[in-house]
Amino acid sequence: MRSRGPLGAAALLLALTGCSGDAEAPTLRVYAAASLAATFEEIATLFEADHDGVEVELVLGGSSDLAAQIGEGAPADVFAAADEPTMGTLVEEDLATGTPEVFATNALEIAVSPGNPADVRSVADLARPGLRLVLCAPEVPCGAAAARAARAAGVALEPVSEEQSVSDVLGKVRSGEADAGLVYVTDVLAAGGAVAGVDVPAPGAAANRYPIVPVAGSAEPDLAAAFRDLVLGPEGQRVLRAAGFAPAP
Template structure:
């Protein structure tokens, strides 16, 4: 009787033990990525997890400057993907890049306006109008740096009513009607569908954003992190970026 009872208890415990082992075996891959990569990286997350059923990918999106600051201050990340070379250089200078960063996409600015373009914005020069409620990214954020490069090249002084810490925040203010216009990426306007309209910006060619990524030095999951990098750089990843409106890497 004792042996039968012991066997029954063992059989009852097996499903619970299996669940515990499953959870224990899942590894977490933490990817810090520029806010403009949200849609594409979420697609790649699904692909990666399908190929790695024992891995849970955790994506953290924000402005590149905020993300690199978090990593240099000790935040745990396995991969960093920046919307520009400047913020990636900060990671490299801090000896927190495991290897050489690899460029995987490019992007350019476009003017985003609410549906119907109520303020009648047509050109970059219109963004300097006194009556316009303009929103830009902050100067330290890649989209803000690009906006100022474009404006300086055209001899314009832009005075936004607010400066945001990520391009998605700029887009949100245009979508909600809080702003008459904002400078965002081509990919943001494409991803927003009919929530905004995009006005092409020929001057944007002077400020192309280059997107590099790298495995973070000290990652506990360096092999898995490199496999994420390989997915981004590979044919599947590159197709995802092309479909979203990103340009190909310049190098």
């Protein structure tokens, strides 16, 4: 199983067409939201174990960036997004095979440095003057969720930077470049003791719904459908629950 960060469609095509060889093992290219990194790496390993000779290549990044790459012709077989509006762009462009299915939900949490030295206790605290806040960009699912949280708290948030993926937001909090960031519950859990989490109460923490679908024109349609089924099935759901994702309602 290979994992890579987001690449432009042209770069992906160049990398793939630049490699040649006869009777190569099938490669299944799964484009997945950055917040799914750890879980999809584990699910990809399970898939490879059950499909001899198949290699899963994970392309991870912000959902909107990944959707744009697929729309530009990047060779994707499966797409798993962090929200339904982003998945809707693929459906509108006839790039989805079948109906996307929601496989998990994820809620927001505030990530802070261990010990919470900035004393952040609520979303309202994120509007405090002088606090270095980092958010996902508005077009990214975690950014849209952050905007909903701000509206629910009745505050205007002014981040020092806006990132293209939730992993980038988390990275800035971990490195000390930011005092706080709005990420997902699963990101805080996966970071272990590198960050601490502050709960976002409902309705601000309203969960994102994660859909998955095989991509139209996939070179491996049967494998793409099988990967989707694994994510939706008991083994995939076990991995997702262990990482803190909630089941689809």
